[in-house]
Amino acid sequence: MNPVLQAADDLLTQQAAQIATLEKQANTKVFDNLELTPWLLAPGTAANTGSTGSSATATQGQPGVSCAWFKLAPKGPYANGYWYNQLGADATRTSFTYDLRFMFGTAIDAAASQAVELDIQQVIGGVVYNMGWQFDFADNALRVWNRSGKTWVKTGKPCLRWIQGQWIHILAEQHRIGGNVIHDAITINGLRLPIDMSFPAPTLGLNDMLNCAIQLDGNKAGATYQIYLDAIKFNAGVL
Numbered sequence: 535m536n537p538v539l540q541a542a543d544d545l546l547t548q549q550a551a552q553i554a555t556l557e558k559q560a561n562t563k564v565f566d567n568l569e570l571t572p573w574l575l576a577p578g579t580a581a582n583t584g585s586t587g588s589s590a591t592a593t594q595g596q597p598g599v600s601c602a603w604f605k606l607a608p609k610g611p612y613a614n615g616y617w618y619n620q621l622g623a624d625a626t627r628t629s630f631t632y633d634l635r636f637m638f639g640t641a642i643d644a645a646a647s648q649a650v651e652l653d654i655q656q657v658i659g660g661v662v663y664n665m666g667w668q669f670d671f672a673d674n675a676l677r678v679w680n681r682s683g684k685t686w687v688k689t690g691k692p693c694l695r696w697i698q699g700q701w702i703h704i705l706a707e708q709h710r711i712g713g714n715v716i717h718d719a720i721t722i723n724g725l726r727l728p729i730d731m732s733f734p735a736p737t738l739g740l741n742d743m744l745n746c747a748i749q750l751d752g753n754k755a756g757a758t759y760q761i762y763l764d765a766i767k768f769n770a771g772v773l
Contacts, residue, residue, distance in 0.1 A: 561771060562769050562770065562772075563621075563624070563769070563770045564767070564769050565619075565621055565746075565767065565768040565769075566767045567765075567766070567767075568619055568634075568766035569602035569634075569763050569765070569766045570602070571619065572594070573594060573604075573617040573748075574620065575594075575616070575617055575618075576618060576747075591607040591609070594617060602762070602763045602764070602766075603760055603762050603763065604617055604760070604761055604763065605759070606752055606758065606759060607758040608752035608757070608758065610756050611752070611754045611755070612648065612753070612754060612756075613751075613752040614749055614750060615749065615750050616653075616748075617747060617748050617749070618653070618748075619746050619768075620743065620744075620745055621745060621746065621770065622744060623741075624744055624770065626772055627656065627744060627771065627772060628709055628711065628772055628773045629708075629709040629770070629771040629772065629773045630654055630656075630665070630707075630708050630768070630769065630770055630771070631768070631769045631771075632654060632704075632705070632706040632746060632767075633704070633706075633765070633766070633767040633769070634652075634704055634765060634767065635701045635702065635764045635765050636650065636701070636761055636762070637699065637700060637701045637702065637762040637764075638697075638698045638699075638760075639698060639699070639760060639761075641698045642759070643761065644695055644698045644759075645695075645757075646752070646753060646757035646758065646759035647695075647750065647751065647753070647761070648670075648671065648752055648754075649668050649669055649672065649751040650668075650669045650748070650749070650761065651666060651667065651668045651679075651747075651749040651750075652667040652746075652747070652748060653665070653666045653679070653745075653746070653749060654666070654745070654746055655743065655745045655747065656710070656743070657742050659742070660737050660740060661735050661736070661737050661738075662736055662737070662738045663710045663735045664679060664681035664715065664735070665678075665679065665706075665708040665710075665715050665717060666681075666686075667720060670686075670693055671693060671694075671695040674692050674694060674695075675689075675691075675692065675693055676691040676693040676720070676727070678731050679733075681715075681735070681736055682734045691727050691729075701764070703721075703722070703723050703724070704720065704721070704722060705720065705721040706720050707719045707720070707721075710735065714732045714733065714734055714735060715733055716730065716731070716732045717730070718730060744770065746768045
């Protein structure tokens with residue numbers, strides 16, 4: 535191809551890509567600074583699993599202008615606390631990013647955590663599109679949630695226990711298509727890990743919703759721990 539025509543063609547391609555990006559951004563709902571809002575606490579002892587376990591006292595707070603904390607005080611082994619934020623049902627949303635930072639304040643807190651989980655739940659006409667990530671420190675494994683099978687599935691990626699006093703920046707990417715949910719990728723402190731794992735969305739008859747959530751899992755000893763959260767941002771877009 536003539537160099538001039540090639541250059542013109544390349545410019546048109548770049549402009550088309552830029553326009554597509556701008557259109558996607560314009561059609562994205564952004565929920566920012568969620569750490570500064572109160573989160574609801576799910577009842578029961580094992581959210582989303584249909585099983586039961588030890589109960590726990592779960593508390594939250596905003597000690598500063600840009601930082602929040604969740605605290606789990608188990609009353610037995612493997613208890614958990616599931617905090618969620620209602621974002622408003624919207625069946626047009628198909629693509630989601632969950633961006634936030636975590637930090638264990640002390641070595642005791644870091645050692646007491648069995649796992650930390652991120653959860654996204656969109657319900658449309660009773661079909662539950664549930665995308666979840668588990669940072670399983672006890673087993674050194676990053677896992678994703680299969681709501682249809684009610685089980686966590688290993689991604690093959692390790693998950694070392696987070697070091698106290700250090701912020702861990704997490705960016706989770708996921709979407710739904712047809713009757714499936716897809717865990718696309720997760721970025722941890724700038725390192726992006728492609729996952730691309732898909733699961734069918736079950737029909738459970740729940741009311742329409744769009745929620746994001748965070749769960750703290752207690753260990754076998756039932757040790758109490760606290761975690762700090764900051765810069766929580768959730769984007770709901772359209773593919």
